[in-house]
Each structure stands twice: as C-alpha cells, then as structure tokens.
Amino acid sequence: MDTLTDVASFLYQYADTIATLVLSAIGLIIIFGMMGVINMAHGEMMMIGAYTTSFSYYAGVPTPIAIALGGLGAALAGVVLERLVVRRFYGQLLSSLVATWGVSLILSQGALLVFGSLIRSVPTPFGSIALGDVSFSIYRLFLFLAGLALILGVWALLRFTRFGLDVRATMQDPTMARALGVDTKRIYAFTFGLGTGLAGLAGGLLALTSTIGPFYGQSYTPQAFITVVVGGGAELISGLLASALSLGAVKTIFTSHYNILMGQVAMLVFALVVIRFMPAGISEWIARRRLRSGRG
Amino acid sequence: MTHFTTSGRARRLCAGLCLATTAVALGAALPAQADDGPIKICVIDDASGDFAPAVIPKTMGAALAVEQINAAGGVLGRELELIHYDGQSDVRRHQEFAQKCILDDEANVVMAGYTSSEREAARAVASENGTIFWHNNQGEGGIADKHSFFTGPIPEQQILTGIKYMIEKYGPKMYVLAADYGFGQVSALWTKAAAGLYGGEIVGEEFIPLGNSEYSSTIQNVQQAKPDFMVHYLVGANQGQFYPQAQAAGLEIPAVSTVNLQQGFEHLRFSPPALQDLYVPVAYIEEVGQVADSAKSFNEAIRAKFPDIEYVNQPARSAYIAVNLMADAWEKAGSTDTDATIKALESGLSFDAPEGRVFLDPATHHLTMDMRMAQVQEDHSIVFVHDFGPIEPWWLRKLGVNLVRENDGKQFLPWDDPDFAPYKSE
Helix, strand or coil, X not given: CHHHHHHHHHHHHHHHHHHHHHHHHHHHXXXXXXXXXXXXXXXXXXXXXXXXXXXXXXXXXXHHHHHHHHHHHHHHHHHHXXXXXHXXXXXXXXXXXXXXXXXXXXXXXXXXXXXXXCECCCCCCCCEEEECCXXXXXXXXXXXXXXXHHHHHHHHHHHHCHXXXXXXXXXXXHHHHHHCCCCHHXXXXXXXXXXXXXXXXXXXXXXXXXXXXXXXXXXXXXXXXXXXXXXXXXXXXXXXXHHHHHHHHHHHHHHHHCCHHHHHHXXXXXXXXXXXXXXXXXXXXXXXXXXXXXXX | CCCCCCCCCHHHHHHHHHHHHHHHHHHHHCCCCHHHCCEEEEEEECCCCCCHHHHHHHHHHHHHHHXXXXXXXXXXXXXEEEEEEECCCCHHHHHHHHHHHHHHCCCCEEEECCXXXXXXXXXXXXXXXXXXXXXXXXXXXXXXXXXXXXXXXXXHHHHHHHHHHHHHHHCCEEXXXXXXXXXXXXXXHHHHHHHXXXXXXXXXXXXXXXXXXXXXXXXXXXXXXXXCEEEEECCHHXXXXXXXXXXXXXXXXXXXXXXXCCCCCHHHHCCCCCXXXXXXXXXXXXXXXXXXXXXXXXXXXXXXXXXXXXXXXXXXXXXXHHHHHHHHHHHHHCCXXXXXXXXXXXXXXXXXXXXXXXXXXXXXXXXXXXEEEEEECCCCCXXXXXXXXXXXXXXXXXXXXXXXXXXXXXXXXXXXXXXXXXXXXX
C-alpha cells in the first residue's frame, strides 16, 4: 500500500511538473520555433492572460470562459505587439530580444502602476482526492491533460488546416510563399498572436492555483526558456514533448529524493549537458535522425 | 525636485507629500545653514518585485508619520523630509540606494530592507558611514549594533511564544517550511530551540528557494510526515503560492507563521478557506482594530491618507513607530547629531503605538511590545485567540548584550545561548 502511494505520489508530481513546463513554454516555443524571435515579454503575456481571467471571473463570467478570454486577450495583445514592435526586428535575434525585453518591463511596471501589486486570485476548482496518506489536487491533474490537449491542438492546427499550411510555408520560405499568394504579413501577426494567446491561456489556467500580480509570469519564464532551449526549434511538438518529459523527470526525481533546490539545480545541469551535446536542442537531433532514416 | 522615485505606488504616495516636499525644496533654495534645512529620513522599500505587496504599506506608514509630525510643527523647528527609493526586491539596489541616501542625500537616518539579506546589504553601508539605521520588519533577531534599531517582533516575541502555543493546542509534532536564506535558516534554528524547550518534535524540515512557486512535492512530504502542525517561514508573493496549492491538494493541517498574513495579507488575497487555522503571533495587523481603539484610529488615519492601501500590515505600523521614535529622539537630543541622537534613543523612549504602548529597550535597540495570537477562521476573518501581553526583547540581554556600554557589532545566533545549545542536534 505504501509503495502504491509512493508510486502514485511520484507520478502525480511528475505530471504536475510536466504540466507546468508545457504550459509555460508552449507559447514561447511557437514564437521561437516558427519565427526565430525570442519573446522576452512572454511572462507578461501570461500575466495578461491571468489578469483577464481574474477580472472576468469576478465580473461573473464562468471560469472556463474566463480562462478562454485570458487566451484571447493575450492573443490580441500579441497581434498589436507584433504590428507595432516585433515586425521591425525580424531576422535580428538580439535586437528582438532587447525590444521585447523593453516591452516586458513596460507591461509589468505598467500593470503595477495601474492595478497595484496584487489582484484577487481565482479559487481552484474540483477539490482533491485522497490516496493513503497523501491527497492530490484534481485541478493540477486537469492541468496535465490541458497541457497535452494544447500540444495536440497546436499540432493539428499546423498539420491539417490551411492556416497551418500557410504558416509552415511562410516559415520555410517567405519569398516563395508570398509569390504563391500567401499574405505573409498576416501570417506573421497571426503566428505571433497564436504564441501569445497560448501563453495567455496557460497564464489563465495556472492563475487558478496562483497569486496574481504584475510579475506573475516572471516566475514561469525561466523554466519556459529552459524548456524551449532544450527542446530547440527544429521540430516544435516533438521537441517540446521530449524537453518537458526529460526535464520533468530530472526535476521530479531530484526534488522528491533531495529537495526543491536540488530539483532546480539538477534541471539546470541537465539542460547544460543537453545543450553541450545537442546545441540546437533535442528536436534538431530528432530531425537529423529522421533525415538519416529517410523519412524527412 | 522631489526625491521620490516614480516607480510603483511611490507615485501615489507622492501625491500626499509632494506639496510638503516642494515647500521644503523652495526653502532649501534660499541660502541657509545645513542645520536649517529639512531633517532627512531615507527609506528604501520594495515598491516593485516579489516583496512589493508586503512592503508598499510600509512606505505609507512612514509617510503618515512624517505628515503628522510636520503638521504638528516638525522637529526642532525643522520639517521632516521623506526620501523614498524603490529597492525593487533586489539586494544590490538596497546597497546602492543606501549609499545614495547617505552620500548624496546626506540623510539623517536610513530605514531599509524587507528581507534579512536586503537589510544586511543596506545596514552594512549605514554602519560603515556611522549613520543610524532602522529595520522596520519582523526578523530573525540577534543583531546587537550601536547604530541599528528594530521595530518588528523577533524570535522571543514570535517563535518561542508561537511554537509553545501550538504544541499545547495541537501536539508536539511539527513540520517546518522555511525560505532558504538568512531569515528562514535562522528562524528554523529558533524553531529547533523552541521545540526542545517546550517538548516538541520536528518531524520534517524543508528549505524552499525564494521565488519558488511549485509546491506539489512539499505538500505530499508534509502529508506523509503527519505532523500535528506546520511552521511556515514563507517569504514573498511566490512562496505565498503554497496556500492555494495546499488547499487544492486537500492539505488540512493547522500552521503557525511569523511572516505570513501580517505582511502579505494572504487571507485577503486567497479565496477562503485556503488559510483556515493559520496562527500568527502579531504585534500588529489591521484586524487589531477589532480589539484596540488606538489601532482603529491608526487604520482610519492611514486609509484617509492612502485610500488605495491594500492592507494595514505590520510593517506599516513598524515604520510609523520608527519615524515617531526618531522624531522624539531628535527633540530630546536637541540636535540631529548622530551620537547625541543615539544617546537619546537609549534614554528609555516609549511611544503609543497603534497596538499599545511600546518601549525602546536601551540595551538591545529592540522594542517591548504587546503580542497577540491571531487565528484565521474558515471565512478568513481573524479572531485573536490569545493575548501574550507585553513581551520584552529579553534574549540579547540574557546573553549579556548592553549596547549602552558596549557595541558588539554582530549578530547572535540561537546556539550562542548555552541554554539552547543542547537542542542543536534535535
């Protein structure tokens, strides 16, 4: 019985870690992988999602719709951000990094000025289930499923829709795509909006178990960046999955055997080793293997 | 020419004070002796970053005191001027701004630091330059230094009392969750001493990195250890995330904390009943207004001046006391000369604080203050379940510290006390 509890407890923590990694990274990896832009304002997009969710919830909107509005709000913010700032820096990795970092500072400090240092948090739904000595939050398990569903959704969107085809064409060869009649400007704006919208949705989902303040997103950005760097931009979906699964395993094992600090340290060391041997991330390694086996 | 940084709520703080500051600035433009200008109180408070929610009310407490004192004619015929810098929840900023306060602004006193690490960064600069320093937060105690003064509760007022109360009420087994830095580490040592003194047993101890916001492993560790109660030294908005996550996971074990609630007002931020049965030994929280008229009028005064203050927390009260004690000391000394002022501060000052009368202990530079045990109810209202009465800062005196005679210039830890040493290895 005790072993069963231990196993369940470990799996729960593993799922919980994966969920947080996937949710915090999914918006970032889309923007980085598809557009080659490092969006330093990623945390602020999550913050916008969380704020919209909280405000909607306390305005009487049902929770699921409030979360969806969080995603929508961040998507709109992303489209505006792309049109005003980001589009001027395509192909200039470092400039886009600095520019979006500036946006990040403006948004978080702006939220602090306008809304104060904290806003009301949204209650966590669903309650908990007990197993032996330990109990699990059902909502945290739901977050794991939500993370998987988002990955699946993005994959389907890129794979099966016309929009997905246009996006992939634009990313592969923008000039050729334009020649074939794809409105690449719109595609860029939409892709960026898709990325920030996913960040907002994740922000809204995670907001139900968090304190919400102007610097809300910044507690998720470090692990989001690590996940993206380890995953790499060559194959979005498999890269993100492989990255979250491996980082999550390392973090969970070290956290449960030692402590939270060791979990964080182990995750960073693992990321360092991966980047040393696969500088472009796990996904590039996957892509190369595919090419070699002739399926690419 | 105001000295307010414009970030965060500081701007709004400014609204009330800018007139006074402008008047002072105009006065300063006239040829005048340095001693005729305003008396400068430099505060470095985190108006942004992880600690901002808890610290913003603190600046407001200082500003209220300055306004009231100026309205009553100032000190020694001079105005008080409040200079505020945003420490940005960053240790380095505290060090830089402490230098700016002392070297550029030539402040007469520096009040800085939320966390112990911020405090030490600023305090080092102040003592190097021989400037009077105040820390207006609860803390891990033990500092014996001629230039340093403290208004917040310390372990003999919070930890020993709180742990004893919890052991008597719930049983001996406790699980300690502490922020992984100076304050949390030293508080955990004090908890060991308290457990040893009062027959408690520590069944688990976890140090959590500052800024950590994921708690599923911690929650399950606590559940598997089956303690009678938890001890929380969780610091900052991110560590506060423990509460909603613990509630969602169904963790229902009472807890005692020396930092939560009284600074970050988690009971108002999180949906009930996430904080039910959290016990906090406090000198002050806004709810003390339910039991003390002086607290009620303090709450009204600060809310009248700062209508958007989120919560009148303990740091707001502590900063208010510090400014008032400094004003009394300058009056008593008849000048702002540092040595004369310290002498006045060591002359047995007392002050009618919001929660009751406090007494500045000359020997240790800490306060004797009324302590109460607050318990969070299911609906997150507060009931004061026990009145500890006035508690003296007795521990440093027990170790022989007497700053009036001798400047130790160091921080004592629990194991410096031979009576606690046997519990070191527990």
